[in-house]
Amino acid sequence: MLGINELRRKKVQFGLITAMVALVVYLLLMLNGLGNGLHQAMIGSVAGLNGDLVVYDEDANLSVQRSEVDAAALAAVARTEGVAAAGPLGHLTLTLLPEDGRRIDATLWGYEPGLPGEPDTLREGNPLAPGDVEHVLVDRSLAEEYGLRAGDALTLRAGGAERRVTVRGVVSEGKYAALPTVYATLTLWDALKHANVTGERPAASVVLVRAAEGADVGALARRIDGAVPGTQTVSRDAAALAVGGVREQDSVVYGMLGFTYLVGTLIVGVFFYVLTLQKIGQIGVVKAVGASTWYVFRELVKQVLAVMLLGTAVGAPLAALTVQALRRQMPLFDIDPGSAVVGVLLLAATALLGTLFSARQIARVDPIIALGQVQ
Amino acid sequence: MGGLEVRALTKVYGSGRTAVRAVDGVSFRLEEGEFAAVLGPSGSGKTTLLAMLGALLQPTEGEILLGGRDIARLSERERTRLRQREIGFVFQSYNLVSYLTAYENVLAVADFAGRKDRAARERARALLEELGLGDRLGFLPAELSGGERQRVAIARALMNDPRLVLVDEPTASLDSQRGRQVVEALVAEIKGRGKMGIMVTHDERVTGYADRLLRIQDGRLAADVPQRR
Secondary structure, three states: OHHHHHHHHOHHHHHHHHHHHHHHHHHHHHHHHHHHHHHHHHHHHHHOOOOOEEEEEHHHOOOOOOOOEOHHHHHHHHHOOOEEEEEEEEEEEEEEEEOOOOOEEEEEEEEOOOOOOOOOOEEEEOOOOOOOOOEEEEOHHHHHHHOOOOOOEEEEEEOOEEEEEEEEEEEOOOOEOOEOEEEEEHHHHHHHHOOOOOOOOOOEOEEEEEEOOOOOHHHHHHHHHHHOOOEEEEEHHHHHHOOOOHHHHHHHHHHHHHHHHHHHHHHHHHHHHHHHHHOHHHHHHHHHOOOOHHHHHHHHHHHHHHHHHHHHHHHHHHHHHHHHHHOOOOOOOOOOHHHHHHHHHHHHHHHHHHHHHHHHHHHHOOHHHHHOOOO | OOOEEEEEEEEEEOOHHHOEEEEEEEEEEEOOOOEEEEEOOOOOOHHHHHHHHOOOOOOOEEEEEEOOEEOOOOOHHHHHHHHHHOEEEEOOOOOOOOOOOHHHHHHHHHHHOOOOOHHHHHHHHHHHHHOOOOOOOOOOHHHOOHHHHHHHHHHHHHHOOOOEEEEEOOOOOOOHHHHHHHHHHHHHHHHHOOOEEEEEEOOHHHHHHOOEEEEEEOOEEEEEEEOOO
């Protein structure tokens, strides 16, 4: 009764703190959007790969760009006990030239249709047939940001090689290293990647493995490394995090998020602390006429929750609108609803933690002060 | 059984040679429906006495029997509960909660005890109407006159239907006419409900309303004079 009425009758003070909370929530959600967007842009296509393990060339240091796997190793991986299927996967950075004259830097993944590595999230068009060198699939960023559709003609340019192809379908996979991705058959990848190479050439960049049902994936990775010399095998998630710069990028974003929580906690905590100090006399009176410390503290918690709720109600829609507006020019912003909700709840929790300063003050108020000077 | 019995009540501040006996062996008895005025110069210990009677301060020695129960030695939680249910306070400078209306200030007392039900809301309204504040229910303290604020404080003190109402210098911030009106209203409310009242004051003009005069000097009860009204 005390808390909410105070809030209603001190509109300016509580309006200001609510505005502050709204801004902190806004900042929090924008950082969430940026962090999530950047993260997805870096690793989306690896995290979405259709397989449990990624086998690299041991010297590649978990870099897809540097990794080269030969046909013998590919066959040896496929034969290893516990491997349900193994598919070669070729990586290539190239330039896309659509009909309208634009140039788009992109990543190309070459896979063997029917084997692990084939994208399984086709949302428009048809899959590729084995050996098809005239069609590709494009990811959703190429569809959404560049307007490519099934049936569009496209030239792929890599090194000295050029191929004219047609888009056959759109998949829901994400970007890789902040570049949009196209998916082609391993045959087309080989033709582009090794256009000027004569003689022996690698069979793929990495091997993607699907583990047998119920197999221990960690043990399987060790078994593959033991059975096939010169390989390093990691889980798909570990492979995603090994993409250059992802960890650094994530830690910067997490650092900023951490500071946002700290600032939010301090703002709310200090505001209510100062307010409590201003009210010492009044708290003494209400305690004298029967309010317990717990009662007074509960009213404070109600105020904090109300301010957090109102602040979120203002800040969250603002952030959502901003992201919506920015997505056209800066598709990097992508709020993840799950982690956004967790983030806002965490902010509320830390704000409540900040009220503990005030709780101590409230507990220390001696109701005798209501009588003025006693002795 | 229902009255207030104070036995050898003593409060000592400090210890050893610097010890001060603020209240020194005070004993008296008050019956239900009785209203006593405590008089004394400043520093005589009358506010300390009031604080002990109101369970705001632990006595050093002695007993306070309120309705047969000794309230001199209670835990902090028990004292809060006692003030919530058995004791009403009217302070020197009204001390209303500034952001609550007159009505809410009175109702808050029921909320402290977790009993903000329909009966409590009606009681708060009735008390304020009785005290002539029926048209001031929604006013904030800043919008009320000094006398009105003190009457809100009286309604608040009676809200929890206490046995004992303690009043600290009720006329300190009022001119003499308003002061008399407030004390009149106070006495009417307290005695009309068969409650006990103790008013600390040094304002001789309002002592005429009391049944008893307790004169305090240097912490001791110097005189206990019944008055005819």
